[in-house]
Amino acid sequence: VSKGVKSGAITPVFCGDAMLMRGMEQFLDGLAWLAPSAEEKAGEVGLDVDGNPVELQVNEGASPAAIVFKTVADPFIGKLSYVKVISGKISTESQLVNMRTGNTERIGKTVMMCGKKQEDVKYIGAGDIGAIPKLTSTNTGDTLCSPAHKVVLDGVEYPNPTLSMAIVPKNKGEEDKVAQGMLRLSEEDPTLKFTTNHETHEMVLSGLGEQHLDVAVSKLKAKFGVDITLKKPKVPYRETIRKKVQVQGRHKKQTGGHGQFGDVWIEFSPCDSDGLEFGERVVGGSVPKGFFPAVEKGLRECILKGPLAGYPVVGLSAVLYDGSYHPVDSSEMSFKMAATLAYKAGMPQANPVLLEPIGLLQATVPDANMGDIMGEVNKRRGRVLGMNPAGEEKQTVEAEVPMAEMHDFCTYVRQVTQGRGSFTFTFERYEEAPSNVAQKVIEEAKAENGDD
Structure with missing residues (x-):
């Protein structure tokens, strides 16, 4: 038996009781008798x-x-x-x-x-x-x-997190305590990932499943004395426009001393960019060149909040093509305000639409569960792209699925495949959201902004 264990042909199994510590002596004696010494087996390349x-x-x-x-x-x-x-x-x-x-x-x-x-x-x-x-x-x-003899040993390979949840501290003002505690726990467990999403203003904890995150929550309470609850994280939507519009933004304010005056005509149109593309074709000096940066700055501040649900705007081209100014009352601030007014007037007319993030799903599951997984992908508004054999009676399903529908997919895969399935999900691009989905997101955003 000892020779078999040492060569790797036999795997010994010991029984024991962790509560009453029964069988521990036999286990330790067995290790000493059966297992090879470090000198024989522990060398590495x-x-x-x-x-x-x-x-x-x-x-x-x-x-x-x-x-x-x-x-x-x-x-x-x-x-x-x-x-x-x-x-x-x-x-x-x-x-x-x-x-x-x-x-x-x-x-x-x-x-x-x-x-x-x-x-x-x-x-x-x-x-x-x-x-x-x-x-x-x-x-x-x-x-x-040793600094004199540098060598890199094989590290430990960890699976990627598959379930993300937003963290909400039970007591207000404990955000820093939560962040410090979670960073310490993620040092301890490399399969836990803790990030702060600056766009949705949420702290997000990612792990290998519901049980994993529940253990992390209880560890945080036991070790660092902080109570938190987990909730579904927000999805980072985007907004864009589908139509070209030309609008005027005119800002005029008369006060005791200098007044404020800025007047711009801007053409908004859709384009392929990750944000705002600003241009100008002003003729005849109707808007002095010195005020162009102020107009652009005003628009760049505006695109952080779209007209539908307040999500950032992408794929927007803005061209300043006309306007007027006052030799005394015009200032950078006046033109920045005029650009803001043009944005607010033009965007609702330009057929604004909501874009949702789409990710690439690669799920490797046993052959017997293929039908279940494909049915579930379709139910979650996904498109199956194809299947590839993955060996050992398994198949890999490739599909594009909206991120908003993938929140609890990890739990579903684990249940259906009895823990034998695995998947990866990576962001691909943004696509226009169906009207019923967009309507629901807009209503939720309005309700939340109303609460704020």
Whole structure:
């Protein structure tokens, strides 16, 4: 049996009771008796600076090289990096290079973990695992090695997050606390991603499924004392126009001293751009050149909020072609205001439409679940592009699906395939939203703005 386990032909299975700790002695004795020693099996092949393979032997006398395989974020003791030392030894006061960042990390302390207890040791030798506290810029999967003998070890490959939820703190004013806690937890668990969406003004947490995010929420409460709730994140829609219009924006205000006067004629039309394309064809000096930047600035501020639901406007061409000015009362501010008035008057007339983000879905599922997945894609307003065999009686379905419909797709795939299916979903482009969808989004935006 021992020979079979050592060669990899036999996989031993042990029974035990984690609550009453029964069977633990047999398990540990079995490991000592069955499993090969680090010297026999723990050597690895890394890559040197030029990308050539380098074989590392488990040898305490060699140059140190270790891989960080786990990170624990503790609010009291700080960051604890668990390392597996492949060759050499890591001792206190040694200096190692992090091959991902290129920074030198000074090792202040080396510890062995005995359950949750830390036992200080002089060094962690080759073939052993231990922990190093307070490594500032080192993350899970990083290689630490000697500056004289640089080598990169195989990191840990993690799956991409598939479910994103918006975070709402239960108590107002705790946003900073939530962000700090989540960043610490994402250091600990590389499959968690925490971002702040500046467009929708939401904090978004992404993970591998509902259970994963629930665990993160309870960890945040237990470790950092912050309560949060999760909700469906907002979808970043866009707006554009479908018709060419010519409008006037005239701003005139008379006060005690200087007045304000700005008058512009602008032609708005659709174009292929990610925002605003500004141009001018003013003849005869009806608007002095010095005021063109003010008109453009006014329009650039305006396109951040579209006429339908307040989403940013894309694909808009604005050409200043006429206007008038006053030698005394005209100023940059007056022309900026005139441009704003022209935008507000022209956009509703230019047949504005709502654009929704479309993503490319690649779902790999067992053959038996193909029909379910394709039916679900159609139900979510998706278009199936094709299927490819993925080996092991699996198929990959490719489809384009609106992002708004993909929120709980991760849960559906897991249920239907009993956890054997996986998928990736990446943003592709924006497309005009169907009128019934657009109407619903516009109503929701108006209700929310009304609340604000």
